[in-house]
Amino acid sequence: MAKKPTGKNTSGRGQRELTVKVKTARGRSISSTRWLQRQLNDPYVKRAQAEGYRGRAAFKIMELDDKFRFLVPGARVIDLGCAPGGWAQVAVPRINALGEKSGKSIGRIIGVDLQEVEPLPGAEFYQLDFMEDDADLKVKEWLGGNADVVMSDMAAASSGHKQTDHLRIIALCETAAYFAFDVLEVGGTFVAKVLAGGAEGELQKLLKQKFKSVDNVKPPSSRSDSSEKFVVARGFRGND
Numbered sequence: 141m142a143k144k145p146t147g148k149n150t151s152g153r154g155q156r157e158l159t160v161k162v163k164t165a166r167g168r169s170i171s172s173t174r175w176l177q178r179q180l181n182d183p184y185v186k187r188a189q190a191e192g193y194r195g196r197a198a199f200k201i202m203e204l205d206d207k208f209r210f211l212v213p214g215a216r217v218i219d220l221g222c223a224p225g226g227w228a229q230v231a232v233p234r235i236n237a238l239g240e241k242s243g244k245s246i247g248r249i250i251g252v253d254l255q256e257v258e259p260l261p262g263a264e265f266y267q268l269d270f271m272e273d274d275a276d277l278k279v280k281e282w283l284g285g286n287a288d289v290v291m292s293d294m295a296a297a298s299s300g301h302k303q304t305d306h307l308r309i310i311a312l313c314e315t316a317a318y319f320a321f322d323v324l325e326v327g328g329t330f331v332a333k334v335l336a337g338g339a340e341g342e343l344q345k346l347l348k349q350k351f352k353s354v355d356n357v358k359p360p361s362s363r364s365d366s367s368e369k370f371v372v373a374r375g376f377r378g379n380d
C-alpha cells in the first residue's frame with residue numbers, strides 16, 4: 141500500500157525554507173524584479189513582519205545600540221529622515237519614552253521627515269526639511285533643549301550610478317552632521333548611514349575633530365552586497 145504524504149521533506153537533505161522566485165512582469169525592469177525577489181527572500185524582512193517592526197532597518201539601529209549603548213533611559217533623541225518610523229520604534233522602549241520602566245528616567249524622541257509618518261506611541265513626528273533655516277531651533281524647541289542622540293538612516297534617491305550615489309549620500313550625511321553640531325549636548329552621539337566609496341575622508345576627519353571616538357560599523361542586518369555602513373560618533377566635544 142502506498143504511504144500517505146506527510147508534508148515533510150523526505151529527500152534526505154533536511155528541511156529548508158523555500159526560495160521565492162519572481163518572474164519579470166511586463167513593465168517591470170530586471171533590476172526591480174531582482175530587488176523584489178531579494179525582499180521576498182530576506183530573513184530580516186520576514187522577521188520585521190513577524191515581530192511588527194515597520195521595516196528591516198529597525199534591526200540595524202537595534203544592533204548598533206546593542207554594541208554602543210546610546211539609547212538609554214532618559215535620552216533625548218532626534219531621528220532625521222525618520223520615515224517609516226522603524227528606528228523610532230526601536231528607540232521608544234529603550235529610552236523609556238512611555239515611562240514603562242519604573243524608576244528610570246523618561247526619554248523623548250522627535251522624528252522629522254519630508255513626508256508624513258504614521259503616528260507611533262512615545263514618539264513625536266513632524267513634517268520638516270531639516271536643511272531649512274532655523275530647523276535646528278524648531279527641533280530644539282519641540283524637544284525642550286539639546287539632544288543626547290542624533291541619528292539618521294537617510295539615503296539620497298538612487299541615480300543608478302554608484303559613484304554619484306556615493307557622493308550624494310556623503311553630502312547628505314555631512315549636512316546631518318552639521319545639524320547635529322547645532323543640536324547635540326556635550327557628550328552626545330551621532331549615528332548615520334554612509335556608503336563606502338572613497339569620498340568619506342573629509343567626513344571622517346570632521347567627526348574625529350568634533351567627537352572623542354568615531355567607529356565605522358557594518359551591522360549584521362546590513363546586506364552583504366551593499367556598500368552601506370554606519371558611522372557612530374560618540375562624546376561630542378561641543379562647539380568652540
